[in-house]
Amino acid sequence: MSQQHFAGLDISVKETAICIVDQQGKVVHRASVESDPVVIREHLLDLGLAFGRVGLEAGPLSSWLYAGLVDGGLPAILVETRHMHAALSARINKTDRNDALGIAQMMRAGLFKPVHVKSPASQQRRLLLTSRKLLQRKAYDIENDLRGQVRTFGLKIGVVGAASFDARVRELVDDHSAIAAVVIPLLLAREALRTQLARLHKLLLDTVRVDPICRRLMTAPGVGPVVALTYRACVDNPARFSRSKNVGAHYGLTPRLYQSGEVSRTGRVSRCGDAMMRAALYEAALVLLTSPRGRWNSLKAWGMGVARRRGIQKAVVAVARKLAIVLHRMWRDGTQFRWSAAQTV
The missing domain is CATH 3.30.420.40 (ATPase, nucleotide binding domain)
Structure with missing residues (x-):
């Protein structure tokens, strides 16, 4: 040989x-x-x-x-x-x-830890998610910068939605030609960003609409199209994880542990793994716990119990970790979210 x-x-x-x-x-x-x-x-x-x-x-x-x-x-x-x-x-x-x-x-x-290489389809999903997020972030940056800049001249934009923002700013600077000469190009740039953001968001919705896995994940409370597609793109293949409990740890939602001799300390969550996945799960958990709409379910009841004992911030992280586990089990077993104990029979 x-x-x-x-x-x-x-x-x-x-x-x-x-x-x-x-x-x-x-x-x-x-x-x-x-x-x-x-x-x-x-x-x-x-x-x-x-x-x-x-x-x-x-x-x-x-x-x-x-x-x-x-x-x-x-x-x-x-x-x-x-x-x-x-x-x-x-x-x-x-x-x-x-x-x-x-x-x-x-x-x-043999001293190495291999990394899962995502499929081309998952890489394309991630490209869509990151590009959409980039345009959204830049549009928000322009809006926030405009709010601060025009406030210097006593012009207060106030609380307005995205659709009314452009008209409100133009109304404020209508009598200030020097300020308008600077602000109008920013509004045009924002409008272009918003237009392309709408195109990417529609593409995202169309992708989720024809994907049976994303539609199944969306049966869970707090999980919308963006969270479902993010989970789909990041996990890629549920067989990567031998146990569903490993998903939360893989994406940095479990506490750090320091143990040496008689010293044993539990710290904050590790924040290792994909930050985009962790942020999506956190947002889904926050919606699940704080939204007044939607059906009551065992996951929300468990999270509210954690909130009463440990505070809302730790409860959101705990629910995000449990939601990652639940979504993995739903994907692997091909089942929808179980809203009550009767559905487990």
């Missing part, structure tokens, strides 16, 4: 440093090639070596490169960024060559 080799790839935008070691940890090859999956794949295959693992760190180009390597029959592994940083931070000199060597040695020793 031929000896296996282990490759480490340190990726940058233009070039990727490659280091290959044998089973004894001896360096047998080093190179620097263009950061393109075809170039990297052909370079590795042309060496004629039997690879046990090819490791690369999770990053902006990683999914693209990973897919190209796997398509070429290479045993590529995407490694969790924080784990990789902890393993490589002990080195005195940080260079691309040294990082590639460190990754190769991690592959040889």
Whole structure:
């Protein structure tokens, strides 16, 4: 049987440093090639070596490169960024060559934590969600900036909805030509952002409408189209988690634990994992607990009990964690939300 080799790839935008070691940890090859999956794949295959693992760190180009390597029959592994940083931070000199060597040695020793690589469909869903959020945030930035800037001149916009904001600002600056010359272009920019935001939001609603998984997730209280699509995009495959309870911890909704000797402390939630997923679950839990509308359910009753004992902030986080578990179970079992104990029979 031929000896296996282990490759480490340190990726940058233009070039990727490659280091290959044998089973004894001896360096047998080093190179620097263009950061393109075809170039990297052909370079590795042309060496004629039997690879046990090819490791690369999770990053902006990683999914693209990973897919190209796997398509070429290479045993590529995407490694969790924080784990990789902890393993490589002990080195005195940080260079691309040294990082590639460190990754190769991690592959040889098996000291790594693999990352789930999302499907192209989930990556497209995430692109839609992040782009919509970007336009929404920029529109809010313009509105908030306008409120503060015109207030300097004694012009108070007051409480107005998004539809009436433009007309209200134009009314205030109508008699101030110098101010209007600056404010009107901002209003036009806001209008363009709002128009494209509406297009992306409609695309999101159309996507959710034809997705049976999103429609099933929306049967849970507090879960709307945005939260359902976010959960769908972030989890990608429910089989990733052997237990539903692991979902809350994976997305940073469980407390940190510090234990050493006689010291044992429980801290705040870890906030690890995808921040977009964590924010969506928090918003859904907040709506579930505070909205006066909607049916009463066991999840809300449990959350209100936590709120009475520990406060509303901790209750929202606790409900977000439990909601992540419930949604995973609904997805995996193909069931809708159970509003009462009678539905579990």
